Amino acid sequence: MRSLGAIDGQKVLEIGCGDGRLSFRLCDHAAHTTGIDLEERLIDFANDYALRTCIRNAVFIPMSAENLAFQDETFDTVIMPWMLHMLPDKELALKEARRVLKPNGRLFVFALLGDCDYDKIARHFVASRDKEFNVADFYEESLTRVFHYFEKHPLPYASHDFSFVFPDCGVTAEAFVFAFANWYQTNLNEKQKGHLRHLIQNFRWGNHIALKTRGILYVTDKLDDPKQNPILAKARQETEKYHRDYYTKHKLFEQGSWLAKPDGDSMQVLEELLGNKPKGVFKVIDLGAGVGRNSIAMAMQIEKQMGPRANAKVVCLDVLPESIEILKSNAITYDVEHIIDARVANNDDLSVEPETYDLALAISCLEHCSSKDAISRVLDSLVASLKPGGVLRLEMTTDRNVRDVITDELVPTYVETPLTEKQVKDLISTCLSSLETMHFGTFAYKEEIEMNGRKVLWQSTQLNYTGRKSGS
Numbered sequence: 151m152r153s154l155g156a157i158d159g160q161k162v163l164e165i166g167c168g169d170g171r172l173s174f175r176l177c178d179h180a181a182h183t184t185g186i187d188l189e190e191r192l193i194d195f196a197n198d199y200a201l202r203t204c205i206r207n208a209v210f211i212p213m214s215a216e217n218l219a220f221q222d223e224t225f226d227t228v229i230m231p232w233m234l235h236m237l238p239d240k241e242l243a244l245k246e247a248r249r250v251l252k253p254n255g256r257l258f259v260f261a262l263l264g265d266c267d268y269d270k271i272a273r274h275f276v277a278s279r280d281k282e283f284n285v286a287d288f289y290e291e292s293l294t295r296v297f298h299y300f301e302k303h304p305l306p307y308a309s310h311d312f313s314f315v316f317p318d319c320g321v322t323a324e325a326f327v328f329a330f331a332n333w334y335q336t337n338l339n340e341k342q343k344g345h346l347r348h349l350i351q352n353f354r355w356g357n358h359i360a361l362k363t364r365g366i367l368y369v370t371d372k373l374d375d376p377k378q379n380p381i382l383a384k385a386r387q388e389t390e391k392y393h394r395d396y397y398t399k400h401k402l403f404e405q406g407s408w409l410a411k412p413d414g415d416s417m418q419v420l421e422e423l424l425g426n427k428p429k430g431v432f433k434v435i436d437l438g439a440g441v442g443r444n445s446i447a448m449a450m451q452i453e454k455q456m457g458p459r460a461n462a463k464v465v466c467l468d469v470l471p472e473s474i475e476i477l478k479s480n481a482i483t484y485d486v487e488h489i490i491d492a493r494v495a496n497n498d499d500l501s502v503e504p505e506t507y508d509l510a511l512a513i514s515c516l517e518h519c520s521s522k523d524a525i526s527r528v529l530d531s532l533v534a535s536l537k538p539g540g541v542l543r544l545e546m547t548t549d550r551n552v553r554d555v556i557t558d559e560l561v562p563t564y565v566e567t568p569l570t571e572k573q574v575k576d577l578i579s580t581c582l583s584s585l586e587t588m589h590f591g592t593f594a595y596k597e598e599i600e601m602n603g604r605k606v607l608w609q610s611t612q613l614n615y616t617g618r619k620s621g622s
Contacts, residue, residue, distance in 0.1 A: 152179065154258075154301075157227055160227050161181055164185045164231065167187050167193075187212065216237065218250055221250070232261075235289075248296055256369065256370070257368075259367070259368040261285065271361075275336060275338060286572070297373075315359070315361075323347050411443075435510050435532075435535065439468045445466045449462075450484060466491065503535065505535070505537050510542045522569065525577060533582060539620075540619045541616060544615050548570055548613055553609075555598060571611050587615070590616075
């Protein structure tokens with residue numbers, strides 16, 4: 151925690167402090183530490199220990215994480231160690247933590263994953279227990295709604311540094327019984343409690359019970375403007391750097407790159423729309439157009455089917471000015487500059503006229519919006535922008551996994567709004583419910599690319615959606 155944010159000289163709140171073992175270590179650095187826990191026996195122990203050892207900058211209070219009895223903006227740092235999973239209302243506890251944080255204050259959440267000592271015991275009683283949590287649903291949805299962003303740091307499993315350490319078998323058993331009732335929705339009978347105590351003995355460590363865990367440390371800040379968060383800024387920098395480098399090294403429609411050809415499904419939809427002999431101006435909007443992988447190909451297809459004097463426009467939007475300049479140059483090269491209308495624009499601030507477009511594209515660009523709410527707003531705008539009978543095509547990257555080709559080491563990547571397949575499907579179900587679904591599916595994507603001078607294997611799940619607005 152000290153390496154990720156200044157604790158020295160700060161007022162710190164530990165939520166779920168137990169017997170105070172972490173709070174006492176923090177006292178060497180913090181100006182003052184307050185620990186809270188529901189278990190009054192542990193609070194009494196911590197206060198007694200502080201008194202006996204003359205620790206004067208720590209206090210321990212019995213209190214609920216979901217109803218903190220502190221004034222707004224009291225603490226510089228709030229810590230939630232291995233306890234968020236046990237709360238009936240995780241989001242309420244996070245809101246309370248945010249309330250008592252000072253502006254720009256920092257929250258540390260140590261979040262439990264599955265497939266560890268804790269779960270080895272749990273699986274004896276809960277047959278349906280998955281090996282590992284879906285952390286996006288279990289932790290990250292709530293964190294994003296309350297704090298808007300977070301940093302994510304996997305924690306090691308090889309040592310006892312990140313463990314549940316209990317003073318004896320009885321306390322351990324009590325913690326498990328509580329967890330089963332509140333976390334697994336399972337109440338143990340007396341026979342099962344006996345079996346539980348027997349299992350716990352296998353994890354004895356000296357005079358204590360020690361359970362190794364697998365976890366993630368989430369770090370986030372209380373920011374007034376969620377768009378100013380450092381992770382978003384870094385993701386934007388990484389995204390822009392990657393595309394600048396890629397467009398420098400690869401030409402449009404050049405073999406051996408993802409610029410080699412346009413999105414096939416989008417081209418098929420375009421040809422079908424053009425085959426219906428469109429009336430008036432035929433218009434396409436392409437979000438995140440880049441250097442024109444789809445836009446230029448579509449403009450060429452429009453000319454092919456509608457003739458050289460086609461009454462058509464392809465509006466191309468991209469946040470990178472360099473991309474738009476290259477796109478304009480490519481339009482001249484391929485003799486479609488009279489159809490292409492290329493502009494610098496940020497998806498977050500998308501403003502489009504209603505019932506204007508025959509086809510709207512958002513291919514691998516929505517995840518670069520600043521938040522899930524921003525994606526929802528963009529989808530709402532795109533639906534409104536379609537003419538009756540118009541079609542929306544989108545593709546989103548989810549569940550990315552990037553590894554070094556040589557070492558197989560996980561390579562950290564940054565994206566403005568990383569979403570899971572389930573989250574994207576939920577968004578589509580909510581925002582695009584008024585459209586007739588023509589296609590909705592996923593496919594696995596895999597490609598070896600170069601990132602920051604190293605060869606990596608990029609793997610992800612791509613989600614494809616095509617929907618039509620009712621009318622003719």
